[in-house]
Amino acid sequence: xxxxxxxxxxxxxxxxxxxxxxxxxxxxxxxxxxxxxxxxxxxxxxxxxxxxxxxxxxxxxxxxxxxxxxxxxxxxxxxxxxxxxxxxxxxxxxxxxxxxxxxxxxxxxxxxxxxxxxxxxxxxxxxxxxxxxxxxxxxxxxx
Amino acid sequence: xxxxxxxxxxxxxxxxxxxxxxxxxxxxxxxxxxxxxxxxxxxxxxxxxxxxxxxxxxxxxxxxxxxxxxxxxxxxxxxxxxxxxxxxxxxxxxxxxxxxxxxxxxxxxxxxxxxxxxxxxxxxxxxxxxxxxxxxxxxxxxxxxxxxxxxxxxx
Numbered sequence: 001x002x003x004x005x006x007x008x009x010x011x012x013x014x015x016x017x018x019x020x021x022x023x024x025x026x027x028x029x030x031x032x033x034x035x036x037x038x039x040x041x042x043x044x045x046x047x048x049x050x051x052x053x054x055x056x057x058x059x060x061x062x063x064x065x066x067x068x069x070x071x072x073x074x075x076x077x078x079x080x081x082x083x084x085x086x087x088x089x090x091x092x093x094x095x096x097x098x099x100x101x102x103x104x105x106x107x108x109x110x111x112x113x114x115x116x117x118x119x120x121x122x123x124x125x126x127x128x129x130x131x132x133x134x135x136x137x138x139x140x141x142x143x
Numbered sequence: 144x145x146x147x148x149x150x151x152x153x154x155x156x157x158x159x160x161x162x163x164x165x166x167x168x169x170x171x172x173x174x175x176x177x178x179x180x181x182x183x184x185x186x187x188x189x190x191x192x193x194x195x196x197x198x199x200x201x202x203x204x205x206x207x208x209x210x211x212x213x214x215x216x217x218x219x220x221x222x223x224x225x226x227x228x229x230x231x232x233x234x235x236x237x238x239x240x241x242x243x244x245x246x247x248x249x250x251x252x253x254x255x256x257x258x259x260x261x262x263x264x265x266x267x268x269x270x271x272x273x274x275x276x277x278x279x280x281x282x283x284x285x286x287x288x289x290x291x292x293x294x295x296x297x298x
Contacts, residue, residue, distance in 0.1 A: 012296075015291065019158065019159055019163060020162070022163035023165065023169075024166065026164065026197065027166070027170045030193050042178070042183050042186075132156075135156065136152060139152045
């Protein structure tokens with residue numbers, strides 16, 4: 001029954017991916033902040049793993065977004081609504097921030113360098129804030 | 144934005160907090176299970192406490208703004224999918240709470256072992272990999288997933 005209910009799967013996958021992505025990045029933020037205060041290596045390794053866990057969540061979220069966009073005919077909408085632009089902007093720019101955070105976490109894990117740790121905490125926090133802006137814009141249908 | 148849009152935004156934000164914090168707790172619990180030393184397991188289990196305020200905001204917000212939305216959007220009082228979601232919300236909260244108490248017990252055991260040589264033993268391994276505890280967490284996750292299905296599907 002669910003399979004035949006029109007746009008269920010694309011939107012469900014988009015929301016599920018976005019929520020689990022938020023969970024992964026929240027974990028990375030907590031672990032990176034704690035890891036800056038406590039130099040034990042297992043915290044740096046855990047931060048790296050938490051950030052890696054965001055990749056499948058991102059893929060599910062992004063596929064769901066594109067599928068919903070195509071299914072609901074948004075590509076024909078002129079002009080595109082602001083909330084849609086914010087959503088795509090955060091998804092496509094945000095992945096760069098996420099990849100930089102993963103790269104930084106790898107460097108931090110190997111070196112224990114405090115600058116790398118600060119960069120990871122900053123980038124993870126930035127990405128979490130970007131995700132919050134996206135879900136607020138999309139759920140409130142800004143513009 | 145209209146009142147309904149505000150309520151929807153707050154309801155969805157609360158859902159992000161609830162599911163996000165549940166995922167964070169799952170990741171930290173998994174890291175604790177995989178940790179080679181009791182001190183590391185205890186550390187990860189203790190960190191779960193830091194995401195609990197986010198989870199509690201989500202648990203309370205989804206219910207409060209959800210019921211308000213129910214009234215504002217004029218859904219029928221007999222809407223089965225909303226009653227089913229409420230029942231699943233209770234199940235998820237109860238199972239999540241029970242799972243949390245088991246994690247607290249595991250943390251106490253791990254801290255005790257950490258201060259006594261930091262070597263794991265069968266007791267800690269059994270608590271961390273307890274099938275009943277894992278089943279509770281799994282069912283809480285399934286209940287949350289089912290709520291999300293109902294909220295998107297609105298049968």
